Structure formats: C-alpha cells, structure tokens
Amino acid sequence: MKPYLTLLLLLTALPRMAGAEVHFCGLDEAQELNARALMPLAEAPSDLPPWRVERLYKQSPADLERALEALGYYQPEIRQRLVRDEDCWHAHFDVTPGPPVRWRGLEVGISDAAASDPGVQALADRDRPRAGEVFNHGDYTRYKNGLLAAVNARGYFDAEYSLAEVRVEREALAADLRLQLAAGQRYRFGELSFTEGIIRQRILESYSDIRSGEPYSSESVNNLLLELNSSGYFGSVSIDTEPLDEADKTVPVTVKLTPGPRRIYSVGLGYATDTGRRAGSTSPTGGSTAVDTSSNRACSAQN
Template sequence: MADLKPARCRSLSCRDVLLSPTGSTVARSGRCRLFCALVVLCSLLAAGEATALKLEVRVQGLAGEQQSNVLAQLAIYQERKDAALTEPRMQALHRLAPDQIRAALIPFGLYRVQIQDSLTRPADPAGAWIADYRVDPGAPVKITAVNYQVTGSGAGNPAFPKTFPMQVGEVLLHSRYEQAKGDLRAVASAQGYLDYQLVRHQVLVDPANNSAVVDLTLDTGPRYVFGPVTFTQDLLADDLLRRYVRFKPGDVYNPDRLVSLQSRLLGTEYFGKVEIVPHKDPTGESLVVPIEVIAERNQANKFRVGAGFATDIGPRVSMDWRRRYLNQWGHNFRSLLSLSPALSQFNFDYRIPIRDPRRDYLRINPNFTYYDTTTRSGWIGLVHFGQSIVTPGGRRRDLGIDYRYEDFTINDVETDEVNELVPNVSWAKTVADDPLYTSKGYRLKYTILGSVGGLISPTSYVSGVLDFKGIRRLSSKYRLIVRSDLGATWAGSLDDLPASRRFYAGGDQSIRGWGYDTLGPNDPITDETIGGRFLAVGSLELERQLKGNWSAAVFTDFGNAFDPEYALEYEQSLGLQVAWRSPIGQVRLAVAFALTKDQGPSNWGLPPARLHFIIGPDL
C-alpha cells in the first residue's frame, strides 16, 4: 500500500450533515475531541518506552478513493513506521482505528460500515505486529428528496441552475454536495449578487433507511453594477490606463474582472504594486460600486548581464538594459548588446503602446550586426519602423519598413555594399502547454519581404519564409518533435541578393552535423558555399524520458539551401542527443553524423560527426 497525501478535505464536507433521530447517534465534534485526547494521553504514557516496534497495517474490502481516504485518516497507518512507536501507543491507535475508518467513509455516503479488526502479536520478537481491518462498507445512502430554491431579485436569472446538480436516486457524495454549493456561490458572485446568503443548506441523513434529504435555499439579494473607475497613481495618463479596463459603468459587478484588471496592470511592469478597491455603499442604498485603482510605480530600470555558449557562434556575453517607462504615455525601450566570435549584435527597441496597450505597439528599432562565419562576413546597419499587433486569431502581426545598409564578403571572393528600403510583414503564433518543456504545442512564423529596384535599393526581389516546429507527447515517456524551415526568393539572379538575404543551411537549429551556415549551393570554380534563393530543411526527433529531468533522443535532419543556377545537393544527418531539463529550458548535447558528407578517414568506419550544444526552451 502506497503512502498517500493527507487529504482530509473529504471529512470536512460533512459539516452540513444532520442525522435523523431514527439513526445511530453521532456526536461529530465531541467524538473528534475525544479521539484527539485519547491519542495525546497514549502518547504521553508511551513517552518513556524506548523499543521501536515493527508494524504492518492491512485494510481490506476497500479500493480506489475510499481506501485512499481511509489510509490518509487512519492514525495507526500513518505512524506505522514511526521509530518512537511503542506497544501501548499502538494498542491505543488500534482502538481508535474503527471509528477513524467509519469517519473516513462518511463522505462517500457510507454510514452502515461493519469492521472486523484484530491486532496480532508476532511469534518472533523480531517480527512485525499485524493490524488487520476487514471492512464491509455496506450499501451507500441515497438521496430520496431534494429541496432546492433560489429566491430574491435573481430568482429568474438563467445563470443559476434550474435543478440542483444532485438528483433523487443518486448516492450521497459529500464532495459533490460541497462542490454544488461552491458553484452556486460562484454564480451569485459573478452575477453581481454581492449580498447573497445560503438561507438553508443541510443534508438530513437517515442511516437506518439509507436515505438522505438535501435542503438548500439561496437568497440572491440585490444585483450590483460597476461604477466609474478612478486611478490613484503618479506615473501614467488616465487615458492610457483606461485602455486596460475591460468593463464599463453599468456592467454587472463581477469580482473576477477586478482580479483580471489587477493582473493586466501588474503585467505591464509599469507598477510594482496594484490594489483594486471597490467602494460599495455600506448602507445598501446604492447598487453602483465605484472602483479605485491604487498603484505604485515600479523601478524604472532593469539591468541584466549574461553569458552562454553555443556551437554555432561560440562563447557569448550579453548586456541587457530595459527602461520600463519614459513618460506618461507609457513609452519604453530595451537595448541588448550581445558579443560572440561569429555573431555580435546591438539592438535598440523603442515601443509606443497603441490600441490594446498590453500587446499592441509601434516600434522604432535600430539594429547593428557584425557577422563572421565560415561562408560570409560583414556588418549590417538597420532601422525598422513598424507596427506590432495581435490579431483576433491570436497571431502576432508585424508590419513595417526597414532601411538597411550591408557591407559583406562571401568566401573572400564576392564583396559588395548594398543600401535597401525593405517593406516587410510577418505573422507568428506560439501555442504550448509549457513553453520551456512542451508536451503539446507548436510555433509557426511566416514572413514576406522585398525591395523595389531604383527606390534606394539597387535590385528588386520578393522573399517568403515559413518556420514551423511542433511537439506532441506520444505517451508518458515519449515525445515527437518535428521542425521545418522553408524559404523562397524571386530575384533576377543570385548576384542580386546581399549575403544576409541568401539562404544557408547547417548548424544547431538547421541540419546538425555541419557548421553554422556552411551548406548551400557551391561556386563551381572555388567550391565555396555562396548561398541560394531557396531553402527546404526538415527534422524528425523522437525523445524518451530516462529518469527525472534527464532524457535521450534520436534524430535525423535533412534538406539544404539551393539555387536553380547551381547543382542541387541533398544533405542528411543522423544523431543522438541527451538533455537535462533546467529552470531556463533544456540543456542539450547532441552528436550528429553527416551521412551525406565525404567520408574521409575514420577510426570506426562511421560518417564524420559534430557535437552540438544548445540551451533554451522547446518553443
């Protein structure tokens, strides 16, 4: 028998139960106090005993939740492994056990429980005592009548159930009765009946006849509505704050909507403390409840310094500065400096809240990037002006225009400088039960961008990209992870595209087994990778949980970047991965074998291999 969590909430659900005079007498609270006093007395008498006993407790005749609740409340079972257990205390606990078993079964409507109990001394002094309880739960009490009524001004409100959830003929389950009462209270509160009362709420049980009568009357009282919302704070304009309020004066008063308002305001990080104060008329003459929001500003600045490592870009250090607010209109910004040998970046993201200020904003986003990979090097200066909103379907849509300057070199052969004006739009959506360690979810983003030759840009092109990653748990220990990256660019030739607008493959998030951006069309003269106008990369991964936070996976990555003007090459890798689930996401170490790469010398006849180290969330 497994040890169980102490779930004493079941026995608490009996507080409305009354026993009819025809049934056996049960003095609930008095008996409980007597039980506790006997246990304490026995404990004091046994304090001087030093010999620990071995005890085995058996409860037979029950199963499922009934047995779980009995074991949770059976003191002799809970203390069976106590090193201080002595024979006098054990005998005292054994005498209490039948009443504890009966009390634990009452929430299941079992009032005529028969118990055969025995406490057997071991034949061998080193053996174990046996406490045996054979339980015959008997027939459960059933509901023979339900007297249910809603009175007051809300008597006709359809939000209240027309009939009580427990019906005649059903077994009396006290957990269902308490749940039904709680649901009625929740409906009354959500419908604005702040003064509701349970005028009658009791269950009359006749154990002799296995019958019960449910008697419940709820009086709603008057219905309240929201009044005007005022703000007590010294940071933001009231017009901005009112956009966080999702109700208006005259709407039915619902406390849950106030909790949501508090959550929304705290989620902005403008405020460190938010208190919602409803000013209900204590005389009851007015049914309008004005709302006061009292908020204290948060610290303006937030700084963070970090370090990391990934096989694609090597060691990395980062510095992050976030300014939570700049003025009364809620403007804010975030700046990030990230330095690594292969990719360094400075990003400044200035945001202006619009529409729904929780999630919609205008962006001014200067960005400077320096890259130095195996296939290309250079730097990009970019200024993005755009709008970012969440659509009714839950997708984030970014619409904007970029001015870009790129100075690049491809494999020390092709060098150029490009100025571009690039309109762009993207849609993205992430759905996950847990973004750090996902059992069911996906991430989808698709982007369209381009330029018009002669309008600052030297050439014209249109490019579309689709990125997808999906995760599905197959069983308690297995997950299937799929990933796909597709891209296509329509341009006169590959030479019309700067390095950052070409597609490459290879690396931690692409085709493992190759270095970062080392795959793609090769120049037929130099045999160097020069990128392509199309991309098709996929991945399949099957993961199995090993023990605790550790898991292992087998995967295959495949595809490539390609271009119609150059030879098409298909690449594939096969690999193994171990991962540890950390508070910031999975820490993954993978070895990938490049199946389609030139074999070369190998110690064991295996394809060339590459290690990949990745830290981060699943989606």
C-alpha cells in the first residue's frame, strides 16, 4: 500500500499547467464570439510548439479582420502582443472596430409567375434589409436562403437566383444589394392518395383541404399531417410529395398511414338543421368523428 500512497501524493502535488489564453479588448459580445470562432489561435492548446504558436499569432490579424467584416466592420485598428511565461503563452488583442458599413442600395426582384403572387411579395418584404441598417453577412445569407425556401414552400420548385451579389465600398462605408429571383412556374397539387384501407377514402379526404389542380402549398400538407396525427386513429402518419412531375408541374401527395389500436367502425348518416347532411364513424371504445358533408371537413374528434 505504501508505494501506491506515495504515487498518489506525488500526482496530487504536481502543479496544474496553465491554459493558453487569448484576450480581446474593445469588442462587444457578438464580435468576440465571431473572432474566437474564426481565429485558430483562440483554440490552440497550451502545449502547442512555439513555432506553431508564432505562425497562428502572425495570421491572427487577418483572421480578426475577416471576423469583423462578417459583422459589417471593415476598418478595424488592431494592436497585439504575445506574452510567454514558464507554463504557457498569452495573446492580447486591443481592437477598435471602427464605424460599420451600412446598407445603401437594395434591389430585390422576382420574375415569372411569382411576380404577381401577393404571398411571394409578402415573403420578399419580410426580414428584408433596410437602408441605413448595419450590413451583416449572416443576416444577408439568411434572408437570401430564407426567401428561396419560402418561395419553394409555395410551389415554385424551379426557383433560382439569376443574380445574387453584395458590393461593399469600404471608403464610403456602404453596401449595395442586388437579388434577382427567377421563380418559374408554380406547381399544383396532383393526386392525393392514402395507403391505409380501414377508413373510407372520403372520410380520410375530409381531413384535408388539398384538391388536385390547386396551387401547391406546404402549409396545406402540414395541416393534413397535423389533422391526421391528432385524430387518434393511426399509429403513424407520414406524407410523401416526391417525385415531382416536372412535365405537368404537379406534386403528388401520398399519405402513408399505419393503424392505431384495433377498433371496429360503423358509419351512419344523419341530418342536422344547422349543418345539413352529416356522416359519423364510431367505435366501441367511444372514439368518434363527425364529417360535415356540406363542407367536407372533419368537425370534431373525441377519444
């Protein structure tokens, strides 16, 4: 036991090696986070060979400039120093970010069928950069990608940018945006089909506002998924909208259902003075759903 105790005491008595440190002065939280993310020196371990530390230290001003430019600061002043001690090294950066670049000219154009689609125009205006705001590469990229994704969600699956550029004038501290989105033709819903055969097709269709030939919308697909999931009749629900019919510009909708707990259904017809003819399905467990045939929508579900 004595050798073991002696070794344990020696290990606990050893001093802990100090970690390498990179200090920033003059940056706000967002600027420092981006600087650390783009500066390899900030991730360097304390036992990195001195020649490697020197190389990373020398390239750090360029890394720091790149990090600040992404946030709109193109004229930083950087002062730096590297300090070594017995255990490790410490890098210090005193930074004055300078005035930011701001948006000046903003040109966002949408062509083809989407040019007259009010929904697309609303999407283009949402989160759009405004003149006078600080230019931020991340915000621009999110806007550009978000607009394309939102247009796709409305059925413009052939949409692509014919022009996407930002020009920055460093001396003028100004950025000009030019985006041209060629949307193409809007796709329409194709055939709506269900794989589960226990419940009648017309009852399943009552959960959906999707109609063949109408303009495609991912919102309608999501609503159908939520309606079927909340019905309580199925163990799982998935919807497939592939493959697209590029010739006819249609989107097939295939709903894949697996049965939930086994139930016996009976269907009957009735008439209500306020809603007209109604169809209902019931099960011995008490679950029921009522369908208003005048609107072809599911009215209620109880389980």
